[in-house]
Structures are given as structure tokens and as C-alpha cells.
Amino acid sequence: MRAETTIPAWTFLEEAEAPPLTLWELFWRRFRRHKMALFGLVVLSLLVLYSLGGSLFFTESYANHTDTGIRLQPPSREHPFGTDTVGRDILARTIYGGQISLLIGLTAMLVEVLIGVAIGALAGYYGGWLDSLLMRFTEAMLNIPQLFLLLVMAKFFGGKVPNIVLFGRTFSGSVVVIVLIIGATSWMYLARIVRAEFLSIKEREFILAARAAGTPTGQIIFQHILPNAIAPIIVAATLGVANAITLEAYISFLGLGVQPPTATWGNMLEGAYNYIETAPWLWIFPGTLIVLTVLSINFVGDGLRDALDPRSLAR
Amino acid sequence: MLRYVIRRLFQAIPLLFLISIILFVLMQNMGDPLATLGGRQVTRSEDRQRLARQLGLDKPVHVQYLYWLVGNDWTKMDLDGDGVPETPGRRKGVLRGDFGVSLVAKRPVVEVIWDRLPNTLLLMGTTELVILVGALVIGMYSALRQYSFLDHLVTAISFIGYSMPIFFVALLSMYIFSVNFKRWGLPYLPTVGMFDPNVGKTPGQIALHMVLPVFSLSFIYFAAYSRYIRSAMLEVLSQDYIRTARAKGLPRPTIVFVHALKNASLPIVTIVGLDLPFLLAGAIVTERIFAWPGMGRLFIDHVSRGDTPVVMGILMMIAVAVVIFQILTDIVYAWLDPRIRYE
Numbered sequence: 001m002r003a004e005t006t007i008p009a010w011t012f013l014e015e016a017e018a019p020p021l022t023l024w025e026l027f028w029r030r031f032r033r034h035k036m037a038l039f040g041l042v043v044l045s046l047l048v049l050y051s052l053g054g055s056l057f058f059t060e061s062y063a064n065h066t067d068t069g070i071r072l073q074p075p076s077r078e079h080p081f082g083t084d085t086v087g088r089d090i091l092a093r094t095i096y097g098g099q100i101s102l103l104i105g106l107t108a109m110l111v112e113v114l115i116g117v118a119i120g121a122l123a124g125y126y127g128g129w130l131d132s133l134l135m136r137f138t139e140a141m142l143n144i145p146q147l148f149l150l151l152v153m154a155k156f157f158g159g160k161v162p163n164i165v166l167f168g169r170t171f172s173g174s175v176v177v178i179v180l181i182i183g184a185t186s187w188m189y190l191a192r193i194v195r196a197e198f199l200s201i202k203e204r205e206f207i208l209a210a211r212a213a214g215t216p217t218g219q220i221i222f223q224h225i226l227p228n229a230i231a232p233i234i235v236a237a238t239l240g241v242a243n244a245i246t247l248e249a250y251i252s253f254l255g256l257g258v259q260p261p262t263a264t265w266g267n268m269l270e271g272a273y274n275y276i277e278t279a280p281w282l283w284i285f286p287g288t289l290i291v292l293t294v295l296s297i298n299f300v301g302d303g304l305r306d307a308l309d310p311r312s313l314a315r
Numbered sequence: 316m317l318r319y320v321i322r323r324l325f326q327a328i329p330l331l332f333l334i335s336i337i338l339f340v341l342m343q344n345m346g347d348p349l350a351t352l353g354g355r356q357v358t359r360s361e362d363r364q365r366l367a368r369q370l371g372l373d374k375p376v377h378v379q380y381l382y383w384l385v386g387n388d389w390t391k392m393d394l395d396g397d398g399v400p401e402t403p404g405r406r407k408g409v410l411r412g413d414f415g416v417s418l419v420a421k422r423p424v425v426e427v428i429w430d431r432l433p434n435t436l437l438l439m440g441t442t443e444l445v446i447l448v449g450a451l452v453i454g455m456y457s458a459l460r461q462y463s464f465l466d467h468l469v470t471a472i473s474f475i476g477y478s479m480p481i482f483f484v485a486l487l488s489m490y491i492f493s494v495n496f497k498r499w500g501l502p503y504l505p506t507v508g509m510f511d512p513n514v515g516k517t518p519g520q521i522a523l524h525m526v527l528p529v530f531s532l533s534f535i536y537f538a539a540y541s542r543y544i545r546s547a548m549l550e551v552l553s554q555d556y557i558r559t560a561r562a563k564g565l566p567r568p569t570i571v572f573v574h575a576l577k578n579a580s581l582p583i584v585t586i587v588g589l590d591l592p593f594l595l596a597g598a599i600v601t602e603r604i605f606a607w608p609g610m611g612r613l614f615i616d617h618v619s620r621g622d623t624p625v626v627m628g629i630l631m632m633i634a635v636a637v638v639i640f641q642i643l644t645d646i647v648y649a650w651l652d653p654r655i656r657y658e
Contacts, residue, residue: 140333143637145593151618156344246480253482254615273604277494287483295478
């Protein structure tokens, strides 16, 4: 700002003739002003690198290898993070657990967005009895505390999905259950946001024009309205990932989540409070990783909210 | 106003029905109620069938829901399985206050919940009070001293607190204030339970055992609430009437506490009113870690054993509490802001 007076007039001319910024460039300009969001992005990348890159050093069978002879060993050269109650290496387990936790966060968010956008779009676009029916259902779901609903659903669907073999690795079927139920219990706020967006956008002239031109309804919803409502959906989805990771940790902590031997940051904490005095390394490492992940995702979400909000100044 | 409240109550009825139906369907697969009821004794299949008939589990889901809702004392049940209903039912149904009998405790659900409810209310009421008072102090301070060091510090801590799962805060605080304080020879706080069995259930003991759970729970909400209060206060403080009040020479405390706070409390009332029932519910993890004998622990214990009547009872009570708090919030809102009229 201070240098403004010294800039010769021709630079302004040149700037005026420069090609206009693309949407992406505009977005990035705003996003990188948010220092905490950039910090969150860096930490998040490091965490992803940690859990993906770590599998080059340890095999999954090593992470699941139990040896009760070395149970509850404090951090040492051989086991930097110590060993757990059945002698598994905690470092290796945080690496493989991180993969599952991040995977659950992302996929549960996808389920949430799918349900939330579908219900919000239907209710907002069609209105009338469909709207009031869907919104009553949304309200009913909101009135039951999410953790309670999750526990009931975890019990309902638990043990119904067999183990899945993918890329030569065996995933506990409970991972799928957790993803589905977290998605199925978190879509309500998103549905309300999407509905509100649809209600206002569908009254605009360009929608009227599209309708007058005979555009099919599906195309109006997905190509004309949805892209205009995408900003709040992206923000909600980002925060949804953090929320899903926390929820997974909660139910796994309570013992109704992902079942061993598949590790997640959440189920590594299960029962750790029995060893609060004798073996703090059981919960400090996975717990810190969860907090770091959730914190950095929240920072990124905050930055996205500022960057994507058209009302914030385009500087 | 009265008409508005009555209308809201009537609107809540279908909502609660919807919730009860969703939950009842989910309850259908909570585990084997017969195994829960009989423990290890009932293994013969004729015993199982007899029990299933007693509990009404042989009936289709919609009939079971009807029995749960309005009871079955108006009809007869077929207990011996010969196809002729002969024994009159004894259940009164939820609408008449009978939530059934716990399969585990073999006592009425209402009694089972009633045993635990005061403990949860005590813990959560204290927590809410601590959160509110603390957040008001911090929030107002950082609104009056915007961009000061403390303001920035609170912003940073609020983000961390908001991102922390409650169990991590709980484990960390237990580790610091109990385990390490004990190690260092400092006076340390108790970690689990409600009182020391050697001392007995004295108010002092309960207060001592409440310190850590209340701290852990409020740490998470503290930050978010104080940010909320801060922004509400900042908004109000920039209004013209505050400038007017200042210009006519009112003392600063009068401006801050009477003029600003009353108007800033509108959004705060909303967040408290809507959060309160969820805070009651959010105790599951806290009560589990600190072994606090409250509703959250009752819930998790009985979910894992498939005790459907108790689980259903707790969930319905919470749903009713949520609805009532929503209506209360609206009433307080109208009381605080006379411009709001409900018609």
C-alpha cells in the first residue's frame, strides 16, 4: 500500500490489459491470505504423507503383529512410540490407522454430501408437500443427538458386513458400516444449507430463462443451480471430514466402531484410559494425531469459507 | 404468546411421533433381547418362544410399536402358543408413562433412568454454568479489548478447544492433574467415580470428583461460546444507541452490562437453548471415562447389551427435552426482544 504512490502510471495500464484472473486464481489469492489455513494445509499434507509414506517402511502385518512378550513397553529405539496391550508397535499402527481414519473421514463426507445435497435439492427445488415431508424428517433426525443415533446404528448394522479384500489388504467390514452410518447421521445441516440455496437461486431470472428454453429439470438442478450453490457445500464438506474423523474416534473409543485388527486412530484409544497412569504412550500418539488432523482441517475450512464467500473483498 | 406456545406444542407432537418411529425401527436389531433377559439360563427353544410371546416379540413390528405406544392392557395375549389369546396384557404404553421394564435390571425403565438422571443433571448443570460464566467474562473482555493479546490468545485456544475430541481433553487432564500431580507429591484430583467409598457420598467428595469432568467438558465449549459472545458484543457495541449512551455520559458499566449485554444476549440465548439438551446428551464419553454414574453411561451400557426399553426411553426423553428447549428458547427470545412477536 505504501509503495502505491511510487508506481508509474504505465504499470496500471499493463495490469488493465493483463488477462482477467480465472476463478481459481481469484480463489487462491484469497485463500493464501489466510495464514492459518495455509498452515493447516501444510500440516494436513504432512499427515497424509506420514500415513501413506509410512507404509513403505512398515508392512501391515507388522502393524498387526502381536507379541504379548513385549506388551506395554515404553517408547524405545526399537519401538519409537512404544507397544500396546498385546505388544503391537504403536508407530506402525498410527501409520496404518491414519490411512483408515483419513479414508473414513473422506468417504463418510462423500456419503454425507450425497444424502445432504439430494435431500436439500429435492426439498428446495420442488417445495410443497415433498419439502415439508423431507424437512420434518430432517428435523426429526436433528432432534436426536448424533452420538446416540450413531451408537444405536452401529449396533444395528454391526457385524453385518463381511471383511473386504482390496488391493491385497483385508479391511474389517466395520469400516464400511462406520462410513455409512456417519454419513447417514451428519447430512442434516448440509441439507438445510442446500435447501436454502436452492430456494433463493431457483427464483432468479436465469433459471426462469432456462425453464422457458425447455431445459430438462435434471439439467436445471445439476447444471444451473448446483454449481451456484457449490461454495457453502464445499465448506460444509471440508468441516464434515473433520467431524467424521472425530465421530469415528468417539464410537471406536466406546468400542462400537472399527473392529481390530484393522487399526484406526480411534480404536487405538479404546481401553487406553485403563492405562492412563502406567502407559500414557498408548493414547498420547494417536490422540495427538487426531487433534492435529481435525485442527488443520478446521483451519482449511475456515480459509475456504473466507475465500469462497463472494461477499468477502476480492483483494 | 400463549397461543403461539400451544401451537408449537401441537406441532411438536407429529415430530415426536416421527422420531419414535425412526428409533423403534432402529431398535429392531439391537441384539437378542431374549438372551439379554435370560442371561445364560434360557437356552431351550420352547422357553425362548414363551419369552418372545411374553414380550410381544412374536408380533409384527407395527403391532409392537402400538403396544409400546399405547400398551396392551386392552387386548389379550396368547402366552401358551395355542393360537387362542387368553392372558390380558399388562403394559400401559409410553403415552401413559410406562416405558416398559428393563431387560437387564428387571425394573421399570422410568425407575432405572430416574436413578441416574440427577447425577447427569448435576454434572451438566454445573458445566453449563461454568461455561456460561467463564465465556461471558472472556467474551466480554475480548470484545471490549479487541485485538489485544488476550483476545488473540482466546482466538487461538478456541480453535484448538473446538477441534479437540472430549476424550483427549479428559485423558490429558487426568494425566496432568491426577497422575502427575500425585507423582510430584502435589494434592491431586480423583479421576473416577462420584465419591470415595471410604469417605462416603458427602457434598465435598462429589464436588472434588466433579472438577475434572466439568473442566474437560467446559474446555471444549468455553472457547466456542466466548467467541460467540465476543462477536455478538462487538456487533452491539458498534450500534448508534451505544454511542448515544456514551455521549450522554452514562457510566461505562451501565452501558456495557445494561445496554450492550441485554441486546447481545439474544444470539447467546439461542445457542445455549439449543445446545443445552445436547450437552446433557454429550456426556456419554465424559461419563464413561470418569466413571460418572449418569445417563450417558447408562445409555452406553444398555446399548451394548441390547436393552431396548431403556435405550428407547432415554432417547425419547432427550428428544422431548430438545423440543421443549426449542420452545423455551423462543419464549425467552420474545421476552428479551419486545420487537419479536409470534403470531
